[in-house]
Amino acid sequence: MRSRLFKNFHLRVGGAGLGAAFLMANSSIGPGFLTQTTVFTQQLLTSFGFVIIVSVLLDIGAQLNTWRILTMSEMRAQDLSNQLLPGLGYFLCAMVVMGGFAFNIGNIAGCGLGINVLTGLSFEKGAIISCVIALILFWVREIGKMLDGFTKILGTLKIMLTLFIAYAAHPPLLESIHHTFIPEKLSTAAIVTIVGGTVGGYITFSGAHRLLDAGIKGKASMQEVNKSAISGIIISTIMRFILFLAVVGVVIKGVVLDNNNPAATVFQTAAGNFGLRIFGVVLWSAAISSVVGAAYTSVSFFKTFHPLFIKYERLCISIFIILSTCIFVFIGKPKQLLLFAGIANGFILPIALAIILIAANNSKLMKGYQHPLWMRLSGWLVVAAMGWMSILTVYDWAVK
Numbered sequence: 001m002r003s004r005l006f007k008n009f010h011l012r013v014g015g016a017g018l019g020a021a022f023l024m025a026n027s028s029i030g031p032g033f034l035t036q037t038t039v040f041t042q043q044l045l046t047s048f049g050f051v052i053i054v055s056v057l058l059d060i061g062a063q064l065n066t067w068r069i070l071t072m073s074e075m076r077a078q079d080l081s082n083q084l085l086p087g088l089g090y091f092l093c094a095m096v097v098m099g100g101f102a103f104n105i106g107n108i109a110g111c112g113l114g115i116n117v118l119t120g121l122s123f124e125k126g127a128i129i130s131c132v133i134a135l136i137l138f139w140v141r142e143i144g145k146m147l148d149g150f151t152k153i154l155g156t157l158k159i160m161l162t163l164f165i166a167y168a169a170h171p172p173l174l175e176s177i178h179h180t181f182i183p184e185k186l187s188t189a190a191i192v193t194i195v196g197g198t199v200g201g202y203i204t205f206s207g208a209h210r211l212l213d214a215g216i217k218g219k220a221s222m223q224e225v226n227k228s229a230i231s232g233i234i235i236s237t238i239m240r241f242i243l244f245l246a247v248v249g250v251v252i253k254g255v256v257l258d259n260n261n262p263a264a265t266v267f268q269t270a271a272g273n274f275g276l277r278i279f280g281v282v283l284w285s286a287a288i289s290s291v292v293g294a295a296y297t298s299v300s301f302f303k304t305f306h307p308l309f310i311k312y313e314r315l316c317i318s319i320f321i322i323l324s325t326c327i328f329v330f331i332g333k334p335k336q337l338l339l340f341a342g343i344a345n346g347f348i349l350p351i352a353l354a355i356i357l358i359a360a361n362n363s364k365l366m367k368g369y370q371h372p373l374w375m376r377l378s379g380w381l382v383v384a385a386m387g388w389m390s391i392l393t394v395y396d397w398a399v400k
Helices: 002-028 031-073 077-084 088-119 123-140 143-169 173-181 188-199 203-213 219-251 262-305 307-311 313-331 334-359 373-399
Strands: none
Touching (some): 031 173, 031 188, 031 203, 031 373, 077 203, 077 262, 077 334, 088 262, 123 262, 123 313, 143 262, 188 373, 219 262, 262 307, 262 313, 307 313
């Protein structure tokens, strides 16, 4: 009996760990990343591979530190911050929720674009339909199980379909590999936007909070936490390079991309109308899974502040999704919203990560866990690099 219980527990934890990895990866390869990758690959061509390499290194420093510190402290980010300094958790919560809200408006925009490509319906109608689908997902099934299964299926689907498009686009592989390590062009705005869109704001905490909700915490779970974090980074990195190769294979031929929906042009050029339909599926899958991830994680930031938020978690998530949809329907401009969301959350990342790293020095809060020196150093390097590049990017935008 004991061995059977242990086996069931092991399988449950493994499922939740992989679910957390896919939740983070799906959140990081949402519609914002599809649009951002296309726009910046058009500018940098094969040198965009270098941006991906840099963003992956920054992701590793941010994700491993955040997941390890939060699960070892057995507290969500806002609770750990409030224990470190009363009120600091509310400040962090406000930043992340606002960033998550900006992301979710962009995610809803991506849903609208995807439905538009598949059916011809307007962006606004597509966004409303997707909003209803997301609400049904949260209300008809248990949230944790739904997230784990839903994100795994959509994550695998996105990678396989985009791989087909990359193959059809015939990208210059040798040149892409060469400029990935020795770039011809550089862009701090591209790095900040991509990092912000793939690991900024709420995304940094999405997987860690999912693990805590699943009961994966403490020193006994360290191996599972590391495995889950690394799996998420690997999954998102594979998708980034596949999409980059698909885009560069098209734009290097001189194809002019549609300004309102640039990624759609890539898929259509590579595989005709069939490729365009694939894009609709990929974009909608990326968007709806990101809507789910952004809403779930953003609400997880304030639900511990009062028992009512825990009791009405589904209602809070539903309101979050509905408000995001209403604002997109009112504002429109999906491409601009997706780019802005990446930059805004790139600015949040160094502040949020710095708070978590400072908390890691408090042995009482960490329950005796000693955070490795090399991880602390890597984390502070990310804080310094992203802080500096974010300031440069905001300055450039202000000047323009």
